Amino acid sequence: xxxxxxxSDLIKNRVERGDSREKIVGDLILEGYNYREIEATxxxxxxxxxxxxxxxxxxxxxxxxxxxxxxxxxRIREEVGAGAEPVSSGRFFNFIRLxxxxxxxxxxxxxxxxxxxxxxxxxYWQSSxxxxxxxxxxxxxxxxxxxxxxxxxxxxxxxxxxxKYLATLLEGTDQNSILKINLLGxxxxxxANVSKRAFSSTATLDGHEWEIWxxxxxxxxxxxxxxxxxxxxxxxxxxxxxxSGFPWVDLGRTxxxxxxxxxxxxxxxxxxxxxxxxxxxxxxxxxxxxxxRVFSREDFIEIEKLPSENGFYHLWILPREELADxxxxxxxxxxxxxxxxxxxxxxxxxxxxxxxxxxxxxxQVGLYLTDSPEPVVQFVLxxxxxxxxxxxxxxxxxPQDVLKIINASEQDL
Numbered sequence: 001x002x003x004x005x006x007x008s009d010l011i012k013n014r015v016e017r018g019d020s021r022e023k024i025v026g027d028l029i030l031e032g033y034n035y036r037e038i039e040a041t042x043x044x045x046x047x048x049x050x051x052x053x054x055x056x057x058x059x060x061x062x063x064x065x066x067x068x069x070x071x072x073x074x075r076i077r078e079e080v081g082a083g084a085e086p087v088s089s090g091r092f093f094n095f096i097r098l099x100x101x102x103x104x105x106x107x108x109x110x111x112x113x114x115x116x117x118x119x120x121x122x123x124y125w126q127s128s129x130x131x132x133x134x135x136x137x138x139x140x141x142x143x144x145x146x147x148x149x150x151x152x153x154x155x156x157x158x159x160x161x162x163x164k165y166l167a168t169l170l171e172g173t174d175q176n177s178i179l180k181i182n183l184l185g186x187x188x189x190x191x192a193n194v195s196k197r198a199f200s201s202t203a204t205l206d207g208h209e210w211e212i213w214x215x216x217x218x219x220x221x222x223x224x225x226x227x228x229x230x231x232x233x234x235x236x237x238x239x240x241x242x243x244s245g246f247p248w249v250d251l252g253r254t255x256x257x258x259x260x261x262x263x264x265x266x267x268x269x270x271x272x273x274x275x276x277x278x279x280x281x282x283x284x285x286x287x288x289x290x291x292x293r294v295f296s297r298e299d300f301i302e303i304e305k306l307p308s309e310n311g312f313y314h315l316w317i318l319p320r321e322e323l324a325d326x327x328x329x330x331x332x333x334x335x336x337x338x339x340x341x342x343x344x345x346x347x348x349x350x351x352x353x354x355x356x357x358x359x360x361x362x363x364q365v366g367l368y369l370t371d372s373p374e375p376v377v378q379f380v381l382x383x384x385x386x387x388x389x390x391x392x393x394x395x396x397x398x399p400q401d402v403l404k405i406i407n408a409s410e411q412d413l
Contacts, residue, residue, distance in 0.1 A: 007033060007041045008050070015051055128305035131313050133295050135355045135362050140290035142361070143190045146383035147199075149183045152376055155205075165233045166265040168240050169203075169213055178206040185217075186388045196220050196390040215264065218248070218393055225252040226393050232406070233262045241406075248393040249402055259399045299323040302350075312363065313355040321347045345369060346377065359384070 007028065014024045021042070028038050045051050124130050156175030160167040170179070185199020196219065203213040216228040226248040231240040243263075251260055297303070301318040308314040319327070324347045349367040352375065356363055361384055366375030 007038060008045060011038075011041060011045065012050065015055055021055065126305075128303045128313075128315050128317075129295060129297060129300075131305065131355055131360070132303065132315060132317065132353070134360050135353075136293060136295070137291050138360050139362065140287045142384050144186065144188045144383075144385055144388055145381055146186045146386060146388070147183070148380040148382075150180060150378050152178050152180045152374070155179050163265055164235070164238075165240070165261060168233060168238060169231075169265070173205065180204050180206065186383070186386075186390065188388050188390050190387075194221050196388075198388070198390045216248075218390065219252075220390060220392055221252070223252040224392060225250075226396060227251050227263060228393075229263050232402070235262070243402075243406075246402060246405075247395040247397050249399050250396040251399065253398065259403065262403070263399065293326075295323075308354075311357055313357060315351075315353040315355065317351045317353065319351065324349070349376070 010028060011024055014027070019027075025035070025038055025042075029035055042051075046056065154175070155170055155173050155177045158166070158170070158179070160170075173179075180203070182202050182204075183199055184201075185197065188196040198218045200214065200216045202211045202215075204211055214230050218226045228246075228248045230243055232243045233239075234241045249263065299320055300323070301320055303317045304315065306314040306316060328346070346367060349369055352364075352366040352368065353362055354364040355361065361381070363381055365379040365381075367377040368374075369376050
């Protein structure tokens with residue numbers, strides 16, 4: 001309403017001065033007012049009899065009709081033709097003309113900030129390196145997780161050494177057969193004093209649906225480690241015998257020993273999967289290493305983000321051996337591949353990683369060797385921060401008592 005009063009006053013003053021309607025409209029347009037609003041104000045003043053009746057006659061049109069330069073005339077014609085523009089548009093552009101230097105400085109700053117943000121977002125924040133870095137740090141905040149892992153190895157590539165259990169297990173097996181080892185379990189680091197782990201492991205051969213070996217393991221403290229297995233090594237007969245119906249075997253009070261090797265392959269006994277405890281300091285160090293590890297392009301031979309539409313970032317990376325060794329050292333206390341595969345080969349593997357777009361946590365990791373179309377090792381991580389109940393099983397029995405029962409039953413036969 002204040003705008004109309006302003007135009008009304010201007011029109012009234014110029015009518016009193018004797019300007020023609022055409023001149024009044026043209027001058028007001030050149031001063032930045034909107035044609036449609038000028039006309040609306042004139043019509044309102046006509047209805048309210050605020051202008052002389054002679055103003056609307058041919059006689060008045062002859063007054064004060066000074067010639068209008070072509071440039072201004074063109075501007076007036078354009079404004080009349082675009083009468084639907086908002087009233088503020090003319091004033092806005094008038095303001096720009098008066099303050100164009102500062103306007104363009106401000107516009108340049110805004111556009112520069114937008115371009116910088118877009119470059120930062122797409123070239124860094126959404127880059128494969130940034131996603132990998134943030135995923136690693138988010139993993140440091142996890143206090144528990146579930147996991148599945150699998151490793152596949154050609155039987156002929158396995159070095160049995162002094163591992164009588166494994167040699168007996170695979171005796172007579174085709175050297176080209178593929179042995180697949182599966183792990184399924186959970187890790188709980190909520191207790192600041194010790195880690196808790198529970199998992200089962202099975203072994204199968206390609207072409208066979210049945211398991212040739214299985215074991216269940218629970219660790220609730222450094223001296224609270226329990227095993228449940230379906231076989232034991234009968235050294236006298238040099239064969240694996242079924243072991244069913246026995247409670248969980250308490251290995252925590254014996255630790256690694258010759259007796260333990262009768263229930264498990266050496267690859268388990270030599271790995272960090274057994275008789276390993278994460279105390280308060282090691283848990284803290286592990287989390288700090290995950291959180292503070294800073295990656296750069298120089299850490300990778302290759303790091304690439306592939307298109308993905310299933311809620312995950314899909315990364316392919318080929319880390320340099322120093323980085324791969326560092327990552328394995330951090331992850332080994334939590335999830336291990338055992339010694340089924342040579343670590344020197346795994347250090348040269350390409351990694352396929354699926355990272356959740358919402359939680360930025362690694363959900364699946366596959367390791368591919370140069371000549372392998374399928375992953376030789378694969379991890380699936382899930383149930384982050386789930387409250388797992390990992391506790392001491394019951395009942396339990398010492399391994400030497402298991403052997404006493406077995407020997408007694410063989411003597412009875």
